[in-house]
Amino acid sequence: MRRLSQSYGAHPAHLVSLLASFVVAGYAVFRLLPQGALGVAVWFVGAAIVHDLVLLPAYAAVDRLVHGPRVDRPEGPPKRLWANYVRVPLALSGLLLLVYFPAILRLSSGFEPTTTLSSDGYLWRWLAITAVLFALGGLAYVIRQRPGRSRGASVPT
Amino acid sequence: MTNRVEQPTGRLSRLGRAVADNPPPGPTRPDFWRSPLRGPWLTSVFGSVLLVGITLVFVTGLLSYAAYNPDLSGNDKTPGAGPLGFYLFDWPTSPSWFYRVSQGVHVTVGIVLVPVLLAKLWSVIPKLFTWPPVRSIAQALERLSLLLLVGGAVFTFVTGIANVQYWYVFPGSFYPLHFYAAWIFIAAFVVHVGLKLPTMIRALRSGSMREVLHTDTAHTRPEPPDEHGLVSPAPTAATISRRGALALVGGGSALLFVVTAGQSFGGVLRRTALLSPRFADPDDGPNGFQVNKTAAELGLSDAAQDPGWQLELRGGPDAEPVTLNRDRLLAMPQHTANLPIACVEGWSTSPQQWTGVRLADLTRMAGVDVPVSVYVESLQESGFGTVRLRGNQVLDPDSLLALRVNGADLSLDHGFPARLIVPNNPGVHNTKWVRRLTFEV
Numbered sequence: 066m067r068r069l070s071q072s073y074g075a076h077p078a079h080l081v082s083l084l085a086s087f088v089v090a091g092y093a094v095f096r097l098l099p100q101g102a103l104g105v106a107v108w109f110v111g112a113a114i115v116h117d118l119v120l121l122p123a124y125a126a127v128d129r130l131v132h133g134p135r136v137d138r139p140e141g142p143p144k145r146l147w148a149n150y151v152r153v154p155l156a157l158s159g160l161l162l163l164v165y166f167p168a169i170l171r172l173s174s175g176f177e178p179t180t181t182l183s184s185d186g187y188l189w190r191w192l193a194i195t196a197v198l199f200a201l202g203g204l205a206y207v208i209r210q211r212p213g214r215s216r217g218a219s220v221p222t
Numbered sequence: 223m224t225n226r227v228e229q230p231t232g233r234l235s236r237l238g239r240a241v242a243d244n245p246p247p248g249p250t251r252p253d254f255w256r257s258p259l260r261g262p263w264l265t266s267v268f269g270s271v272l273l274v275g276i277t278l279v280f281v282t283g284l285l286s287y288a289a290y291n292p293d294l295s296g297n298d299k300t301p302g303a304g305p306l307g308f309y310l311f312d313w314p315t316s317p318s319w320f321y322r323v324s325q326g327v328h329v330t331v332g333i334v335l336v337p338v339l340l341a342k343l344w345s346v347i348p349k350l351f352t353w354p355p356v357r358s359i360a361q362a363l364e365r366l367s368l369l370l371l372v373g374g375a376v377f378t379f380v381t382g383i384a385n386v387q388y389w390y391v392f393p394g395s396f397y398p399l400h401f402y403a404a405w406i407f408i409a410a411f412v413v414h415v416g417l418k419l420p421t422m423i424r425a426l427r428s429g430s431m432r433e434v435l436h437t438d439t440a441h442t443r444p445e446p447p448d449e450h451g452l453v454s455p456a457p458t459a460a461t462i463s464r465r466g467a468l469a470l471v472g473g474g475s476a477l478l479f480v481v482t483a484g485q486s487f488g489g490v491l492r493r494t495a496l497l498s499p500r501f502a503d504p505d506d507g508p509n510g511f512q513v514n515k516t517a518a519e520l521g522l523s524d525a526a527q528d529p530g531w532q533l534e535l536r537g538g539p540d541a542e543p544v545t546l547n548r549d550r551l552l553a554m555p556q557h558t559a560n561l562p563i564a565c566v567e568g569w570s571t572s573p574q575q576w577t578g579v580r581l582a583d584l585t586r587m588a589g590v591d592v593p594v595s596v597y598v599e600s601l602q603e604s605g606f607g608t609v610r611l612r613g614n615q616v617l618d619p620d621s622l623l624a625l626r627v628n629g630a631d632l633s634l635d636h637g638f639p640a641r642l643i644v645p646n647n648p649g650v651h652n653t654k655w656v657r658r659l660t661f662e663v
Contacts, residue, residue, distance in 0.1 A: 074358025089409035093402040096302040104393025109373040167389035178519040
């Protein structure tokens with residue numbers, strides 16, 4: 066048993082539980098195939114890997130834009146003062162867009178006939194929310210910069 | 223159960239070991255990942271939130287499938303489910319608000335978890351580029367399982383979120399895609415939790431949330447070096463504190479909740495759900511509540527307004543069919559029930575006041591005192607134009623063939639001349655524009 070564990074690389078229960086999960090998954094994949102095997106496979110693999118290779122570089126690029134290239138300064142004082150007051154509203158607005166882009170960009174032709182509601186308002190409401198987020202960010206920055214308060218990040222009391 | 227992956231002894235050639243110890247330049251090198259926030263504690267915080275949230279979304283998802291009574295012939299949108307429907311039970315009619323709450327929770331919590339899911343994936347991305355890619359059979363199987371976990375999660379979330387916005391861009395029909403992707407995801411999720419729970423608990427104990435909440439950016443330090451390869455060997459200075467990162471993720475969830483949840487609460491809160499698909503009432507007046515599918519969209523306007531429309535009742539094989547026009551139905555004893563419409567897409571209306579003939583009266587009229595089920599046929603041919611309801615749903619005193627709502631005749635879009643309204647029933651099973659009821663024994 067110990068030799069088997071050593072060849073396998075982990076405790077036998079590890080193998081059993083993984084195989085059980087693959088059985089369930091395999092059954093589900095088998096039932097999914099009639100839907101169109103190629104389409105589903107593309108979605109799956111694309112979902113798992115491409116999003117990491119797209120979202121992360123996108124984040125890094127935006128970060129560089131806002132804040133400048135990362136510098137090795139493990140013990141130095143914090144330099145950026147305003148980056149987070151832009152990054153946070155940007156991230157929150159981007160999150161709303163990520164979840165609701167089909168509504169915001171009016172990608173569904175069926176929305177209006179089915180709901181009898183207008184699909185125009187989503188873009189404006191999202192922009193308004195974004196404006197409010199940046200306004201709050203700006204307000205927070207101004208408050209933090211007032212003389213008498215410590216500059217940049219707050220210090221714990 | 224141990225998660226430690228043991229090094230196989232005497233298996234790697236010298237060349238193999240050289241390759242294993244020298245990752246190529248790029249993300250497979252541990253020092254490529256510079257964030258000082260990354261580490262087991264932060265990952266475990268996100269993981270513990272997902273543990274609770276995903277469980278809640280999964281259980282409400284199971285209930286959502288059961289609510290359709292898929293064992294009744296014709297109802298199952300995923301007919302191949304087989305053993306995955308092991309838990310199914312007769313869907314009750316009471317409490318009348320149960321499906322409304324359950325489905326609202328399913329969709330809203332699903333959406334609210336998106337930033338937490340993204341944060342968790344960000345926090346473990348160095349593991350995607352583990353080097354060497356395969357170290358043992360156990361590790362290879364685990365990586366395959368992670369492919370199913372991440373792929374399944376993204377697939378399930380994307381189909382769900384696209385569906386609620388009526389963006390039918392996926393490869394196939396929504397129900398089987400979402401259903402089977404969820405099972406692939408959950409199978410991998412259960413194994414993942416089983417393998418990582420001890421690590422997660424250890425990591426949570428090793429850090430202090432109190433301390434994190436009191437630590438600003440200037441004082442944020444990397445977590446201690448870990449055996450999992452998450453903590454960066456060459457971190458940069460922190461540009462946001464750990465509490466800031468948690469606030470960003472939590473704030474994202476809160477923001478999504480605010481712009482989404484109101485469509486499930488209804489009333490004054492509906493107008494707060496600014497980005498949700500049912501953020502407003504289409505109209506004032508008795509028929510002004512939310513619509514799903516209009517008569518015009520389905521080409522039913524003429525048929526529904528035909529003065530010659532008659533409801534056909536069928537009972538046992540020996541019984542004569544009974545036909546009733548709308549006037550005769552209105553002359554029968556009427557009953558009033560206050561019931562909401564709750565959709566699988568997560569939104570719901572407030573309870574509306576429906577008036578019509580009890581289904582219990584109609585089944586007796588058709589000659590079937592205790593029906594096992596009823597086969598409902600609508601003027602609508604496609605989609606949910608036919609459905610089966612169970613005997614308990616027919617006999618509930620609040621189950622109606624509704625003719626009027628909130629004191630006025632049903633509008634065309636709400637199912638004129640007659641529609642079903644059954645307590646605790648998914649919206650698509652409250653059939654509109656009913657033309658025939660066949661009570662089955």
